[in-house]
Amino acid sequence: MKKYLLPSIMITGILSVLLAGLYPLFLSGIAKFVPGNGDGEKVMAKGRVVGYANVGQKFTDDKYFQGRPSAVDYNAAGSGGSNKGPSNPDYLKTVQERIDTFMVHNPTVKKEDIPAELVTASGSGLDPDLSPAGANAQAPRIAKVRGVAVEKLYKLIDQHTENQLFGLGPQKVNVLKLNVALDELK
Incomplete structure (x- = not known):
């Protein structure tokens, strides 16, 4: 021994x-x-910090792009998913409620055209990004509420679409940065 x-x-x-x-x-x-020097990338608006680009934010007003739903109500102190599988009746009910809510606020989008990310929470519950399709699906609603041309919003989405490292992986749009740019839109 x-x-x-x-x-x-x-x-x-x-x-x-x-x-x-x-x-x-x-x-x-x-x-x-890396951006933010390891402390998270701060997003500024009008000279003050409005949030961090690496943590999802809750936007409920129809004049803003809304991110992925969160199983933890965007609480960064306790990130996590719902841990319910795709056949769980409670999970299916929650997703159907999200679909119904999305359809009420975005009547121009067909149910089958809703990107899954807009009605399903991410594994962490704090995903700050959407796909361009997820942002584009919301553009008609925001254009109507804000009284701007929808083409202007599509262009804004394109300007804020990022590729992954070395162009690999899916494109993404940071919702917080996009909403800050939306508020600065003339």
Whole structure:
């Protein structure tokens, strides 16, 4: 037993230094090169912080683009999904309620054309982004409420559409940034 005790203690010490000390420092150093310097990308409007681009926000007013539903009511302290499967009756009822609500506020969109992301919550409950299709589906409602041409909103969505790293992965639109730009639209 003594033969294994000393090597075990040494390996534990080495791994503790590597994984609890050097690795977090390494990741913190890399984080300094991303937007927000590892503290989250602050979104500014009129000289003040209105939110963070990496956390979903709740928008309920018809004059704004609305993000994905949240199973945790956008509470960043307790992110998580509903943990209900696609055959769960409670989950299906919730999704149907979201579809019905979306249809009331967006009567020009056919039920089969509603992007799934607008009626299903993300795994974290804090997804800050939509697909361009999710934003475009809401443009007619916002154009009507704000009294602007819908083409102007489609152009705004295109301007705020981002590709993933190196152009890989799906395109996305940050809802908070888009709504800030919407308020600045003349």
